[in-house]
Amino acid sequence: MDIKQEKSNGVLVVAPIGRVDSTTSDALEQVLARAFEAGERRLVVDFDGVSYISSAGLRVLSKRLRVERGTLVLCALGDAVRQVFDLAGFLPLFAVERTRDLALARCASR
């Protein structure tokens, strides 16, 4: 899994590419933790390049939700990713937008 990062109008966009599973979720966790340590408080996680996610990935994201005071918006969830969030009962916990632009707008408005 590759993780792309991009800053846009004060919002950090983190875009994992590939699968987010028990073998790759640590890398995602580190990127998110480092961003937080560096003072990033507005975060978008873009799932456009994610083929699927397992509960290890869900745990990383829910952990961010617990420890962070800031804004976290998820976007571009494909069918596979959305279904796992849904089956896990995680969809209502997160701010989710259809596209990166909508996610950035939501982040900027907070």
Added chain:
Amino acid sequence: MAPEPALTVRVAASVAGIRQAAAALDGFRAEHGLGDQAAWPLPVALDEILSNIVRHASPGPTEAAIDVTFAFLDGEVEMTVSDDGPAFDPLKAPEPDLTSPLEGRRPGGLGVHLVKQLMDRVRYARVAGRNRLVMAWRVPPEAPPGP
């Protein structure tokens, strides 16, 4: 040449072992034309079960081994995972709490919950001193040929 109907790999109970098993499943899926778009529940379920085993594996002088078999027959994929760990039926684990606020949720159980939802059949047996979990997944009829 017709693709092999079944494939077995033996991997270590470690993150490296999970990676190896996932790569074997990728190869098996590619041979049978089971792309991510339709067949993503297979790698997700395998990751849940293997990471569960690795998390509960007791550290010992020798790394525990996990055997994973993939079979494709009559439109159904069967994944069999066997390990030497203490008897443990993951299907008996309590269901996770999916409705309360995150802070109130008990950790754990989520992976097995996903496996039960994503697979068509899951069964556990203790066979000859080993745990054996069989997960069956039927290829959806409308499944387009994936990338």
